[in-house]
Amino acid sequence: MKPRSRPTLARRLASGLATLVVLAGVAVANRPMVAVAGEALHTYQINRESYKKRYGHWARLPVPHDFRVNAIHAALLHTGKVLIIAGSGNNRDAFEEKSFRTVLFDPGTEEFTEVPTPTDVFCAGHTFLPNGNLLVAGGTKSYEVLEADVEHAAGVMKIKNESPDHGDRVFDKGTRLRSPAGLIYLTRTRVTVPAARKVTHGAHIMVHAGAAEVWVDAEQKGDGAVVQDPAQYTIDGLTGDDAKNLYGVADKITREKQEYGGDRTSYEFDPVAERYVRTGNMRDHRWYPTLIGLTNGEVLAVSGLDQFGRILPGRNERYLPGERRWVRAPELKRYFPTYPSLHMMADGQVFYSGSNAGYGSDTEGRTPGVWDVERNRFRAVPGLRDPRMTETSSSVLLAPAQDQKVMILGGGEIGESPVSTARTDIVDLDERQPRYRPGPDLPKPARYLSTVLLPDDTVFTTGGSSGYRGGAYRGEPRSDLFNSQIYRPAENAFATAADSTVGRNYHSEAILLPDGRVITLGGDPLYDETGKNAGTFEQRIEVFSPPYLFRGTRPTMAGGPTEISRDETASFATPDAARITSARLIRPSSVTHVTDTDQRSVAVDVVPAAGGVEITVPKRAGLVPSGWYMLFLIDDRGVPSVARWVRVR
Template structure:
């Protein structure tokens, strides 16, 4: 075989290399121009009418500097204003300074105002009451302390009083307790210990000691005062019978991490006066609780951490709305992880979708199921794929509410795991033996995904991150997701929506506005975009306009009653009666930690009437809880009217 003749390939390669170098230099020199051109093309594309009609459109809300807060909670009031609650905003300096914040945003005027905030409602629970007030209960009594910052051993001490005749005993902050070897500990707060009580059991009289708990800290620094077993302690300065009758007990005193402690204050936020109104205190201190409305309008408080950062072991309580006070509900003892998603069904049961915010046992109380409040029974709903990945997931009662279907979206492994899932699933709770059936996967695994019911019977999903608090997931230093999608229950499929420009993960919210737009806010990442430095709370606010707002004129509601009764028919004046295809009552959102139990969309039967339409409200109280709703009329193209506020009694 003859050798191949030499060619000029090396010269051609050299020429090509020179050309590439020159081109690279030109690109480098013109990089700002290239980037500018790409950005300009992107802006042109997303602002085309045809693009907005298919994908919708995002815009940035200009927030004045003085009203930028760490949005931890958000609720749409029946005045049309958005309540944005920060409390201390997950900021220890704010907590210690007593700086607690709440801001009102008025979409109609595009204005902001400040609301006096009496205590730290950071990580409280909330839900709307039938009168339109927002019940807000629990919150933060103390911030967590990491192990590396604990210099003095500490623990929870139970002070007991075995005297039934001496009355309650008050001990000031700093009271000293001594161990058997003389090690000294001091109480962190003032404390009142109730007197003992006597009870007759048959012929025998029994004394039950009064007891109260308090944090104690070792006087001496270091590991010396650590106690790893249950022990009894004497109260310094007591003499005589008091020395025998009053003493301390502690299971352990350590330098372990101290969790957030829950508060027990409770308020109704009044949309008319725009003020917090104090109610009776909760029975238990609660941090990360869920408040779930019951069919009669009272509210059930479930789960949370107590004032010492311990999970409440199934101790639930009820808010009596007519008396504005909380009472214990031992007949409804049931364990759930924190912020459990409990959806009210038409038969009055609460469906636990499995979604939760994280704290609690990694096994107990995490199984989805129907909770019967009449007899405290729980019927499990099986079939959920990735059943351990329900932490930081979201769930929603799919529209219309009459279908009684709940959908769960994404979620992550228990604890501070980077693992998450793209799984969705739907449970048809009208079935005799409901199970979760697979839904379409999300485009990416997602935690903290916000889900918002829209007036056209779709669900808008946005935000979230693949990793824990936007942290590393796979090879990414920040795992925030910017994609958004719209789920259509009728087809069981997602449709792509316009991408947002702001990442949203932990402590983020999204809710529907009366004009049909969606407002998004918050996000509390662990790290900055580099993945190396601490993150800062996201205070920018974006608003999404769904595709239906770019598809022509909207139906108009000319007149409607301010209040209607369940099970009755009412008249609505509209010049667009002939084009209206659906009528929906959409309950406003009250959302935190992507838990939103209030939002629901109820279908109304439509009958033609003189000058408009006659709309019929279902009569099931569990389907249409009493309270304020937005009435939307929607045409065949899915274009909704502006929402009209109506109170259902």
């Protein structure tokens, strides 16, 4: 087949203008065609090379029907594939059916594959380990029950065992407990109650009762079984000493809303084998936890709701990768709201930006600050404007990471408020007394804003909504935001980018791909576009090509090592060495609820060498945590190469 010649730009412009003239003429006689003409004009404009060079370009990704999932979590693996985790996908029916899903997307081939998902990792926490495995921990043990749907009074019962002599006692699901008033409550699950412990204090022996908690539900429906005061309950069927030593206590049993319950399961997802590998259980059940890697290779897990939907009161824990087990970290007791945004600092301390997902106290744990995880000291960072609007806000360690600046963007009022902010503030953590200072406002108030570091040190921001989960804001039935923008640190200003075509709010993600594009997924609106009916989860996927991909030929990179140590120099082959002005190591994203503790872009020294360039990796582990990175070479026009995967040890 003879290759078809491409029309000249002038011919294409003339053809496009002629089409618009015809459409406009038809529109005069047939008014509905005005919309068609407007769409044609828009399509023509956004596909011009001059437009794409300035604003970038969006494209829909075709997703086969069998692989359309509710993207709750997403991570870029060092194989180049995108891991898309739904679990039950915020779908109670899927949870009850134990239908849990994970999908892998290969951007190189645009192929999707299904991965078996053993438990409901919906709303788990995750972060990359130094070996490239993705640690996924926590998730959903039970779904919420709204107050209107609670027919039987329920609550948490603590079963106590005051006998040290007969070992642990097991009570099956449905065990009956009786209140002083004769009301019956049934255990929701099987529960094991440990034996009491004998403790010697000098000449005295003290007995400390064993205890275990379990949900109980009233046998009868309605308010008659509601108990508002602490009480002790007898266990049906026990006699003699057992009846005296074993009993239940509860503070209250009500028909209040029952929150999501956290799970304890933990996995390492192996990118090469493409499967979940079971590890030891977490010490606490956690739903909405944050995981962050430490400089010694361990992982710290903080916050979350326990199995009864209660916010954990500052109990944190550590994961030991070499042993694949979790240990308690009482030395690091600190309270945070759920999904707190944490950033590893160059000196190994952890910065809490103030961003969070909302569950928890409306006052405690919301102050931004520097957390010394060696001494468990916390130093508050002042200056944040709109300090009560940090729920569903975003924060990012600006590039290059050596600058140690963190930016917080948007956010909303506490709870399900429709109020949000366009505020951005920036803190320089290298200052002796760091404090937030005003950044440029976003074009519109925004929650759930996705932020992606690009190889040219800019930050691409997209998606979000002004109202809670895309809901009403200032009279509008839906408040999804389609505008995108690129923050340029050198100018401390936003530049307009092309508008997206898919609204994304709660449960959405955006991730930088090795070819320099950005993939966007998810979105879980509370209502449909009318603002009256329930919304449906957004399963379409879009990919954004930043303006730098339309500035001409990209530099290329060939040979070079796949592993390099900190404070080491390595050579990488490229025919474009003369025009390479910088290089960046960008850690792949692992994001959920706009929380991403992994994302960072590190400047590496780059000098021309025979047949290519030499790069030198910085020395500090807090600046360059061990793990896999995308190495980008950037030329004098700000155009990045396709990344090469490099493991930093």
